[in-house]
Amino acid sequence: MCELLAVSTSQPARLAFSLHTLAARGSPTGGTRDGWGVAFYQGEDVALYREPGAAGDSALVTFLESHGPATGLAISHIRHATQGSVRLANTQPFVRQLAGRAHVFAHNGNLLGIEARDALGAGRWQPVGDTDSERAFCALLARVEPLWAAAAVPALLERLPLLADFAADLRRLGPANFLYSDGDALFAHGHRRIQPALGRIEPPGLWTLQRHCAGGDEPPQCQGGVSIMDGDGGRTVQCVASVPLTDEAWRPLAEGELLAVRGGELLARRLPD
Template sequence: MCELLAISSRRPTQLDFSLTALAAHSAGASTTRDGWGVALYDGHDAVVYREPTAASDSPLVRFLQSQGLDTTLAISHIRHATRGEVALSNTQPFARELGGRMHVFAHNGNLEGIERGTNLAFDRYRPVGTTDSEHAFCALLERIHALWSEADSPPSLAARLSVISNFAADLRKLGPANFLYADSEVLFAHGHRRIQASGLIAPPGLCLWSCRCTAPDESVQAHGVTVGPGFQEMVMVASVPLTDEAWRPLDEGEVVAVAGGKLLDVAAA
């Protein structure tokens, strides 16, 4: 299956560790060699890098490890193609503008029949590619359109979390529906099910790790990633733990809201 990773931090940081870790998952005999992408936020905008090739072979990944944009919010994805050809249009994460902000989405799973989902609409937003994941993003944009287009200010966190958790519940009816979604301010992560080491499709679909340092000369360090020094907080969400630290598996159907390196709220299934 695909690999997801998101990082939210209080202060800007580079993604050299996350890209290296995800690229390692696409090396050798790995099945996740059909594309990679990363979205790096800068305020309400985001720069998105995508290639329909293996991340482990990419000169662009190596360039971003040293020259990439410092950011406080990022979403990355390594693809194993199950729906749609290996092509740029089918490579995640996907990004669209809504309410004067870039919204970014990445999904891991298999959503059978999403094009015909009775609770999903595709009126304003339509996929460029042919993946179930981009169909899911378009359906999510339809759900949140009114929240963002009809308000003079960003909708409340409670309103956003309610819509997203209800949407996640509808996706779970179609199959494994792990996803990461960001609206430039808040990262939302939904954990469901994925293929485990045993070969069974079961929870957890995502895991979460948080850390912080309060001393001015202290850095956050974990197996190759260094953030700081000084007064840094960080939350990482990934398909599988990327370090030996204590990652918390998300409950099946759980949706978490994260911003500025802090866990803001949780919605249970």
């Protein structure tokens, strides 16, 4: 299955965003070699890098490890194709503009029959590629668009239940782990994924870990290869990943659990009804 990883920090800094770890997962000898991508938020826009090939083969991945842009939130995806051909249009994360903000989405799973589900209609939002993941993103944008009609950022209490209902609709179709950001908060939904030790699809679908990285002259090394490369003082860092990246006490998300994160801090968590 695909690999997801998000890093949220309390202050913007240049991150070596675990790309070495992700590249190892997407190496030619592994099973996830159908594309990789990473979106670095910079204000209300993102710097997006994607390639429809193995991360382990990519000179761009190597470049980003040492020259990635400063960010307070980064979302990355390593693709194992289940629906849609191997091409750039099907490579995640997907980015669309809504209400003057870049919205970013990455999904891990296989949503069978999503195109026939009335509850997941995309409205005016149309996919560029032919994946179930991008269709899900278009359906999500159709749902959140009314909330963004006003100039202000919608309240979290408005967004969270809407996203929880959307996630519940996805779960009826198959594994529905996803990362989504509207430029204000990161939302992470954990469901199920293939558990290598068991050889079957079961929870958990995502894991999370928060660490406090001390400041100083040397770049502090944080979880799973995430390095704070510049900036003064310490950082609070929250990671969400498909699997634990270190031997630290990562917490598995419960089946259907939805998190909201901003600035390295957990804002809210919601369990299915």
